[in-house]
Amino acid sequence: MTPDFFDVERTDVTIIVAPRERFEQATMSLQACFDTADLPFRMIYVDGGSPKAIADELKDEVEKRDHVYIRRPGYITPNDARNTALPMVDTKYVVFIDNDVAFAPGWLSTLIKCAEETGAGLVAPTILVGPEALIPDLKVHHAGSIVQLTDTGHGRDMYRHHCFEHEQYLECKSELVRKETDATEFHVVLARRELLEQIGPLDPNLVGFTDEIDLAFKAREQGWSIWFEPASVVVYAVAKKFTWREIPYFCLRWNSARCMNAERYFYKKWNLVPEFRRQRTFLRDHRRNVFPFKKMQKVIGWRATVTLTTLICETIAFAASIRFLKPDNSPLPISSAVAKSV
Numbered sequence: 587m588t589p590d591f592f593d594v595e596r597t598d599v600t601i602i603v604a605p606r607e608r609f610e611q612a613t614m615s616l617q618a619c620f621d622t623a624d625l626p627f628r629m630i631y632v633d634g635g636s637p638k639a640i641a642d643e644l645k646d647e648v649e650k651r652d653h654v655y656i657r658r659p660g661y662i663t664p665n666d667a668r669n670t671a672l673p674m675v676d677t678k679y680v681v682f683i684d685n686d687v688a689f690a691p692g693w694l695s696t697l698i699k700c701a702e703e704t705g706a707g708l709v710a711p712t713i714l715v716g717p718e719a720l721i722p723d724l725k726v727h728h729a730g731s732i733v734q735l736t737d738t739g740h741g742r743d744m745y746r747h748h749c750f751e752h753e754q755y756l757e758c759k760s761e762l763v764r765k766e767t768d769a770t771e772f773h774v775v776l777a778r779r780e781l782l783e784q785i786g787p788l789d790p791n792l793v794g795f796t797d798e799i800d801l802a803f804k805a806r807e808q809g810w811s812i813w814f815e816p817a818s819v820v821v822y823a824v825a826k827k828f829t830w831r832e833i834p835y836f837c838l839r840w841n842s843a844r845c846m847n848a849e850r851y852f853y854k855k856w857n858l859v860p861e862f863r864r865q866r867t868f869l870r871d872h873r874r875n876v877f878p879f880k881k882m883q884k885v886i887g888w889r890a891t892v893t894l895t896t897l898i899c900e901t902i903a904f905a906a907s908i909r910f911l912k913p914d915n916s917p918l919p920i921s922s923a924v925a926k927s928v
Contacts, residue, residue, distance in 0.1 A: 597626040599679040599698060599776075604667035606684035606773075607839045608832045609636040611823055613643050615687050618718065620651070622689040625698065627681075629653035630671035634662030635909055637831045660911040661835050664772060665788040665797055669913065672782060680777045683820075687773050688718035690819035697776040700764060700815035707781040707810025708802065710770035711818035712762060714755050717825030726750040726758065727822055730767035730814035733799065741859040746799070749814075762816035769802035770812060774820045777801075784808045789855075790913035794845035795865050796852045803856060828876045834906035836876060840869055841903040842896070873899045 601619065616631070631648045633641055633656065641657060648655040656670060668682055679698060693711060700709045715727035729750040735742045749767075750758050775798070785804040792800055802812055828836065846862065853860050870892055877898055879891040
């Protein structure tokens, strides 16, 4: 890797890293980004509430490459983290990435190439899901989206579908082509700064499932196209088991009351017909990844373990809520090691 790789004066893109739901994957994800990004970039890493040992490692890795590390003292939502970094961006493009993503070589240059050739406001990569060590022999999580709105007379009905979801990537790879799409996923998404300036801060009220749909709707309102770029491949890395030092943030992030209040807000904001079966199913199943109770399920049954998992998660979320920081748009101190360059 050449010194020019981190020359902040010679780049068109800023990478903004935000926490998604956990911390144990953060150092792996950060190193994977550094190892695979094939263009010069700036990075603004926004960390909220990670354990001190992880925070110290992240800070060291980011700052020794002359990027910006911002530490918030409590738990923050992904959009709050992104909004914290956006005022510092002056590059043509922004790439938002979550802190639990791995990357295939060439992922960054192909995103920018697509934006340059199509004039897109947003560009989504191929997102796989599974253990990062198995790239590319994984299933597809997202290869573009279909989002259809149908007027019903009492609001708009929204149909949402991830293209090629759950299909083996190596089996469907030849079918993936660059095309316009209806939405992206915040695991990794490229956005044109001009678009972000037009729409203003990302909505801080969206803490659950529809922050990326909100961004897509706003982009369409401003006349921007959204594209899917199959040559850019990333992985939502989910293999590593959760540890107790990250479970409180996970439970707070997927707290039923907060997530569903955000969904009701989103549906009202866009005059959509309320329909939350998908969201409730996700909460039920996703939280069981942390508390599977497989052995207990054989004894007391599936429904009882779902109830137990929900009770545990909601109790932990209540206890962890004292560390939750509401969105704060006031200026934040920048890490002293890089403050002069920002």
